[in-house]
Amino acid sequence: MNITKTQEKLLQASMDLMLSKGYPATTVDEICEKAGVSKGSFYHAFASKEELGLVLLEWYHQGGREKIFDGPFNKLKDPRQKMLAFVDHVDKSSKELWGGGCLLANLGLELAETNPKIRTRIAKLFKKLEGRLETIFEPAASGNGNENQTTAKDLAQQFLVMLEGSIVLARVHKDWKIVSRGFQNFKNHLEALSG
C-alpha cells in the first residue's frame, strides 16, 4: 500500500464523509470537493468508487489498529493487569476512534448483501482485530486457572459485538456514555472471569 499525497487527501475526505453518511450516500464529486482534488485526479488515483472503498477500508483499519493496540498498557508485565489496562485505554480513546462511527460497520451493513468483495474484505479485517484481541484476553479465558468455559476467542468476539452495538446506540441517541458503559461492563466481566 504505497499511498500518494492525492490518494491520502481523497482517503481522508471519503473517510469523513462515509463515516457520517455511509457509502452510497457519499458521492465522488463530494469527495473530490472536500479533498480539493479534481474529478480527473480522482480517477487517476483510483480505478473506481469501489476501489477507493477497498483501499479506504485497509487504510482505516491500519490507522485504527495502531491507536487501539499501541499504548502504555503494553508496558505492564502482568497479563491480567495488561488486559484490564487495555480496556481502559480503548475506552479513553474511543471517542477519537469511533466518535463519528465505525467504517467497518457502516460499509458492512450497507454492502453485505450487494458487494461481496467489500463484505469479505471487512470480514477479514474483523478477523484480524479478533486475533489481536484474543492474545490480550487470554488471562480471562478458561484453562488459565479460571473456572469458566469461555475461550479467548469468545471474549474477543464479545468485545467486538459490544463495541459495534454500543456505537450504533450511541450514534442514534447522541450519547457517548453508552459506549463508555459498554467498556466498563466488559472490564467487570473480564475481572470476574479472571477472579
Added chain:
Amino acid sequence: MNITKTQEKLLQASMDLMLSKGYPATTVDEICEKAGVSKGSFYHAFASKEELGLVLLEWYHQGGREKIFDGPFNKLKDPRQKMLAFVDHVDKSSKELWGGGCLLANLGLELAETNPKIRTRIAKLFKKLEGRLETIFEPAASGNGNENQTTAKDLAQQFLVMLEGSIVLARVHKDWKIVSRGFQNFKNHLEALSG
C-alpha cells in the same frame, strides 16, 4: 396509523430492500416495482421517500415488538424463569426477526448525522424497546435480593447493544451463530446476576 393495502405493499417491499441495501441505496422506482405499484400510487400513498421511511420505522417496530414480546414465556409465573425463557424465545425467533438485518440500525447509522427527524424517531423506538425489556430483566437487577449494582435499565441497554452488535458481525461474516452465542452469553449473565 391506518394503513391501506397499497401502503402495506410499499412498506413490505421497502422493508425488504432497505434491510438488504439500506435507505439511500434503495430507490423509489425499485420499491414500486417490487410492490407492483405505480409511481403515481407511491406518491399518493406517501408524501415522499422520507415519509415512507418514518412510517416504515413505526410499522417495522410494531410488527417486531409483537414477535419479540408475545410468546409462551409470558405464561410463566416466576419472574426469573420468565426472564430466562424470554431470552431463549428471542434467540429462537432471532433469524426470522433479524436475519436480514435490523432496520433501526441500518437507517440509524446511515441517517444519524444527516436526517434528525429519522434519527430521533429511531431513538424513540429504541427507548420503547428498552422500557419493555426493563420490566422483563427486573429479576436480575440490584435491589431484588441480588448482590450487584446493575439496574434493569442497564441490562436492557446491554441487551440491545449485544443484539445490534451481533447482527453487524453476523451479517459481515455471514454466520448467524454469532447472534445465538450473544443471546446465550447474555442468558448466562442474567443467571449469574440473579443467582
Added chain:
DNA sequence: TTGACTAGACCGACTAGTTGGTCTAGTCTG
C-alpha cells in the same frame, strides 16, 4: 547549458443513465 523529449499527475467539461418527485389523463367504486 540548452532545448527537445517524455512520463504521468492533474484538470474539468462532458456523457449516458439514474434519482426523487410531478403531472395529466384516466379508471374504478360508492
Added chain:
DNA sequence: CAGACTAGACCAACTAGTCGGTCTAGTCAA
C-alpha cells in the same frame, strides 16, 4: 356523477465514470 385511486410519461438535478488535453519535473543528447 364525485372523489379516491392508478398509470406511467415526464422533469430537473444529480450520478459514476470518460476523455482530450495541460502542466510539471525530470532525462538526455549536443
